[in-house]
Amino acid sequence: MKVVEVNHVxxxxxxxxxxxxxxxxxxEGECLGILGxxxxxxxxLVESILGLKKFEGNITLKGFDMSVHKxxxxxNVGAQLQQSAFQDKIKVIEACKERAVxxxxxxxxxxxxxxxxxxxxxxxxxxxxxxxxxxxxxIMLASLxxxxxxxxxxxxxxxxxxxRREVWKYLSNLKKKGKSIILTSHFMDEVEALCDRxxxxxxxxxxxxxxxxxxxxxxxxxxxxxxxxxxxxxEELI
Amino acid sequence: xxxxxxxxxxxxxxxxxxxxxxxxxxxxxxxxxxxxxxxSGNELTSGGYSLIQGSFGxxxxxxxxxxxxxxLPLTIAxxxxxxxxxxxxxxxxxxxxxxxxxxxxxxxxxTISAICVYLFLHFGWGFTIQGNVxxxxxxxxxxxxxxxxxxxxxxxxxxxxxxANLVCTLVYFPMLLLSxxxxxxxxxxTWIQTGAKILPLTIGxxxxxxxxxxxDATNVxxxxxxxxIIAIISIVGSMKLxxxx
Numbered sequence: 506m507k508v509v510e511v512n513h514v515x516x517x518x519x520x521x522x523x524x525x526x527x528x529x530x531x532x533e534g535e536c537l538g539i540l541g542x543x544x545x546x547x548x549x550l551v552e553s554i555l556g557l558k559k560f561e562g563n564i565t566l567k568g569f570d571m572s573v574h575k576x577x578x579x580x581n582v583g584a585q586l587q588q589s590a591f592q593d594k595i596k597v598i599e600a601c602k603e604r605a606v607x608x609x610x611x612x613x614x615x616x617x618x619x620x621x622x623x624x625x626x627x628x629x630x631x632x633x634x635x636x637x638x639x640x641x642x643x644i645m646l647a648s649l650x651x652x653x654x655x656x657x658x659x660x661x662x663x664x665x666x667x668x669r670r671e672v673w674k675y676l677s678n679l680k681k682k683g684k685s686i687i688l689t690s691h692f693m694d695e696v697e698a699l700c701d702r703x704x705x706x707x708x709x710x711x712x713x714x715x716x717x718x719x720x721x722x723x724x725x726x727x728x729x730x731x732x733x734x735x736x737x738x739x740e741e742l743i
Numbered sequence: 744x745x746x747x748x749x750x751x752x753x754x755x756x757x758x759x760x761x762x763x764x765x766x767x768x769x770x771x772x773x774x775x776x777x778x779x780x781x782x783s784g785n786e787l788t789s790g791g792y793s794l795i796q797g798s799f800g801x802x803x804x805x806x807x808x809x810x811x812x813x814x815l816p817l818t819i820a821x822x823x824x825x826x827x828x829x830x831x832x833x834x835x836x837x838x839x840x841x842x843x844x845x846x847x848x849x850x851x852x853x854t855i856s857a858i859c860v861y862l863f864l865h866f867g868w869g870f871t872i873q874g875n876v877x878x879x880x881x882x883x884x885x886x887x888x889x890x891x892x893x894x895x896x897x898x899x900x901x902x903x904x905x906x907a908n909l910v911c912t913l914v915y916f917p918m919l920l921l922s923x924x925x926x927x928x929x930x931x932x933t934w935i936q937t938g939a940k941i942l943p944l945t946i947g948x949x950x951x952x953x954x955x956x957x958x959d960a961t962n963v964x965x966x967x968x969x970x971x972i973i974a975i976i977s978i979v980g981s982m983k984l985x986x987x988x
Contacts, residue, residue: 555833557988576835584833590826594760599753606749607834656833 506533508654508685509554514562516549516709523549524560525709531654536676536686538700538717540733546709547689548587551658554687555584566654580609583652587659587689589643591631597642598627601649608650620675621645622668636663644672648679655679657688661695673698693730705736712736750844758848764814768852769859772805775925776863785868792956794927795868800882800951801923802864806856807887808924808944810849811894812915818845819898820907823988832987839982842898846891853887874957882954886947889970892977893943899981918944943973 509531516524524546531537539547553560556571564571566578591600598614605612618624621641626634631642640663648655657676661669669692676686676699690696696703696717703720705712713720713736717729724732734742758764779802783794819842822828831841864870872879897914901907919925921935922944928936939945950966952958 557829557832576837579833579835582833586826586830586833588826590830592757592822592827594757595753599756602749603753604834606746607836 507531508533508567509537509687510563510565511550511554512563514550514553514560514564516546516553516558516560523709524553524706526562527704527706527709527711529704529714531685531687533653533685534680534683535702536680536688536700538696538703539687539689539706540691540696540703541706541712542737545706547706548658549709550706551584551656551687551689552586555582555656580650581653582656583647583650583654584656585643585647585658585660589639591639593632595631596628597623597631597634600631600642600646601627604646604649610650612649614649617645617649622671637665637668640664641668641672644675648675652684654685654687657686659690660688661690661692669695693728693733697729705733707737746840747844750840751847754841754844755848755851758814758818758852764810764849764852767809767813768806768849769856771809772802772856772860773863775805776802776860776867780864780868788929793868795864795870796873796956797929797952798923798927799861799864799870799872800955801925801928801948802860803857803883803951804886804890804922804944804948805919805924806853806860807890808915808919808922810853811887811890812897812918813911814852815845815849815891815894816897816901816907816911817904820901820904823901823986824903826988828987838985838987842895842981842985845898846895849894850887850891857883872955874954878954879951882947882950885967885970885974886944886951889943889947889974889977892974892981895981896977896984899985902986918942921945923948943970946970 507530511527511529514524514527515522527550529537539550541547549558552558554564556575566582569578571578601614601618605614615624618627621644623638623642623645626638631639634642640661644657644660647657661672664672673695680686686699688699700717702714702716704714721727721729721732724735726732726735734740779794779798785793785795788794788797822841828841897907897910901910921931921939922928922942924944928939928945931939946966946969950963950970953960953963
């Protein structure tokens with residue numbers, strides 16, 4: 506069953522088209538990776554799907570239009586934006602409580618904090634956490650209500666190798682539970698580990714959309730990173 | 744209700760932690776009270792009443808002015824600039840939740856400020872309200888609603904804290920200085936008084952002075968209508984024009 510459908514979506518800022526006629530869908534339990542250089546339109550595309558930006562085209566989540574059914578849809582959609590932001594002097598536990606109370610589901614905050622190794626930080630102010638700890642908190646908050654669809658924009662930026670692996674494990678478990686994930690990333694090992702399909706963008710346009718295996722096989726290389734550089738015309742860097 | 748209570752508790756704790764609200768909303772009005780009390784005490788003015796009696800209505804609005812035109816717009820603009828509001832957008836939350844919770848907290852701080860001002864004047868200089876207490880409370884609540892309406896309007900529109908700072912300065916200081924909230928209105932030259940009379944806070948303070956001192960109530964109906972219109976237009980406008988980003 507398709508849970509995300511994006512049809513001919515375009516987004517312009519003035520005369521500059523940052524997302525140009527993108528079409529894709531994501532099925533239940535599937536993970537789609539959106540790749541591309543900085544400024545390729547990845548975050549704009551994700552924010553358009555989330556209803557944060559106006560766009561041309563059509564987007565539905567679980568068959569519903571986000572602009573019409575926002576409060577109901579966000580009961581089952583979670584999102585972590587590229588820039589994590591927290592209120593001044595707010596503590597970890599307070600940030601969790603503020604988020605948890607917005608959802609209809611009962612949420613065990615302590616259990617979630619434990620899952621992300623943040624339990625010992627619950628009474629610390631968020632601004633005192635390291636970049637990686639804040640990033641883990643952001644991912645935790647996005648998935649706090651166990652959403653059916655999860656959007657993660659540059660999910661592991663700032664995380665060390667161990668924390669990245671832990672996040673991967675967590676996301677793999679979500680996939681096994683039938684949750685759908687759309688992520689953007691600059692780490693190709695992450696894409697290989699998590700994504701079923703990928704969409705590569707270049708200046709807002711689709712360069713290729715296929716399974717990870719197919720994308721690698723179509724290129725003359727054997728790893729995702731090499732294939733990505735080849736698709737982006739950066740072969741001299743390989 | 745649980746949602747509102749959780750947000751109220753956390754936002755209230757955050758406002759106390761940041762100190763600004765308590766300082767400008769409660770301590771500053773008490774400082775002005777102390778200054779007026781110590782300099783003029785219960786000396787009678789040309790109007791036949793003491794400066795303390797004449798200034799009571801103005802003094803209880805200093806906290807309202809500080810929280811409505813500085814605290815509220817700056818807090819919301821800061822949330823907007825740091826993309827905190829954007830993060831709220833990607834949840835089932837409505838903008839009204841954050842905006843109203845902050846309005847209620849500001850109103851609570853202002854009310855505590857007004858009660859402290861009254862108690863300080865009462866025990867320090869034997870001040871009592873001569874008019875009908877219920878009418879004074881009504882006048883205070885109406886003035887507060889109109890001022891918070893304007894504060895919400897500013898909070899809804901200001902994109903960044905830089906813009907909010909500029910707008911707040913342009914609104915806050917003329918209101919605070921010219922409406923009689925901090926400097927007695929009567930000492931201004933006539934041309935300033937004439938100009939300042941259109942300021943909503945001046946109208947509110949005049950209404951409070953009339954009701955607290957039991958003065959001639961000829962203008963009260965017009966003042967109530969004026970403040971009610973300001974409150975309705977600004978609150979509806981702020982809800983319609985609220986920006987997440």
